[in-house]
Amino acid sequence: MAVFTPPFCAREHCLHHEPTTHAPYQAYRPWGFYHTKAFGTVPRYRCTACGKTFSRQTFSLDYYAKRILSYQDIVQRLSSCESLSAIGRALDSSTDTISNRISRAARQALALSSTFSSSLHPDEDLAADGFESFCRSQYFPNNITLLVGASSQYVYAADHVTLRRKGRMTKEQRKKRAKLEVRWKAEPGGIEHSFSRIADETLRVYAQGLRSPLTLWTDEHQSYANALTHSPHHAQLLESGFLRHRVVSSRAARTKGNPLFPVNYVDRELRKDLHEHVRETVCFGRNVNRQMERLSVYLLWHNTIKAHRAREGPRRNVQVASVTSEVDREGYKQLWVWRAWRSITELSDSMRETWERLRRTPLTQKRDYLPQYALM
Ligand SMILES: [Zn+2]
Structure with missing residues (x-):
């Protein structure tokens, strides 16, 4: 060393x-x-x-760890649809140890994303949409809203909310939902609240970027329009024409020409690359905070490690998004060596909830454990 x-x-x-x-x-x-x-x-x-x-x-990123494992290896495996137990078997470790390293990697990912949010100066429009999954059981669906660059497919922000189970259910299922809701109930208006935080991130991209007017594409979900008009900042920017909100029917063909292609693309990638989001998986998430940690690690991989397009050379999504700043290659080498410090890392509300494990998993009473050093 x-x-x-x-x-x-x-x-x-x-x-x-x-x-x-x-x-x-x-x-x-x-x-x-x-x-x-x-x-x-x-x-x-x-x-x-x-x-x-x-x-x-x-x-050190391995502060308090007793064993050295390769973070690059774990990130690559997690983002290639390996389950935690499969990663554990391959690296001769317990799933707890793998989860521990993923939590550490997630905080590194959030810190890097925070650095990019002030150093990237993008010149592209944005698309936002909710990715639907669940945590703990299908009775607790969630919506992860993603804010994605139109030409880079760089994911600028992600926000999570647990929703009430809706849609077609048998009589038995309705009974079970009512029983569970005595113990835990999703907040009403969750999608609008979550989208308002994504809308705030849109403003940050606008302030940092080179594009004016900036267009935000979404589907016709009423909560999106409500969130934008209920915020005085957004309403003013919309009125003065600096920000444009355009909508596309969610039933429109999911082709490359669809303005929602960037989010549809990330949606598809998540569904095939992150094991817990594969349809009918038995390896679904059991804890909301852990689920968001894994998503943060996946987004680091999506944004900065995998190629923008498999057949178009080695450029990463972050490099496509970044107009004026080159991504520091040296920085990557250090990413898995020295740990990011909470005390000197600026985070959005959503990122803070992930880093500090502030979200509540349905049906749990206690707050999730977070080692003291992770708050330092
Ligand atoms: Zn001192």
């Missing part, structure tokens, strides 16, 4: 708790070593400004 120098102090409220390039952190002293089986001798340090001690492992 190359010589390590602490990039900043590990204490959140220390004045040296932020990486800087112009004046590298120097206010620390070596503070001994400790030995580990997996990572060898680990150097410790002490901040001379605040007295906090920390080690090289504090900054």
Whole structure:
């Protein structure tokens, strides 16, 4: 391993708790070593400004891990429709260990996405639509709204909401739903609320991007139009013509010429690449937060690792979306080495809910466990 120098102090409220390039952190002293089986001798340090001690492992993506597994391998397998148990069998690990690494990878993915949200300057229209799946049981369907670049198919944002089961049901199924709803009930108006957060992300893309007016394509779902008109910011932008909302019938042919092609495409990819979303799978998600962690990892793979088109060279979706900034290849190498810090990562509401595991899985009472260091 190359010589390590602490990039900043590990204490959140220390004045040296932020990486800087112009004046590298120097206010620390070596503070001994400790030995580990997996990572060898680990150097410790002490901040001379605040007295906090920390080690090289504090900054490692494998902080508190006892075993080294390849993140690239896990991300590739997860995004190639392997179930958690299949990945576990292949890597001789338990599914808990694989889930643990996926959670870590998800936070890296969210941090990278956050970096892109301020460094990409896209020049493309957007399409948004809900991807329908479920978590825990078919009685708890969910809607994951995706905001996708029209020409890049880069996914700018994703938001999750659990919905009430609707549609055709037998008498028995209705009875069972009523019984379950005594214990847990989906919030009404979920789609509109979720879409309003996607609409906020649309504004961020508009502010950061080069396209004006910017067109947002959706289907004719009334909740979408409501969310846009109920927000004063959007209403004003729509009225002044800087933002345009265009709709297409969801029954229109799902061809490449359909303006909703970008979301239809991601929808199809998710359905075939992420095992829990395959129709009739027995490996469906059991926990909403874990499901969103896996989705975040998948979107990292979709956006930055797989080729934009299999027959069109090695360009990634993020490179197609990025007009002015080149994606830093060095950054990728570091992505699976040093962990992202919550304290210095700016997140949207949806990303924060994923990172901090704030969503509630239907029928569960307790909040999901999150290791303390993940909040650092
Ligand atoms: Zn300090």
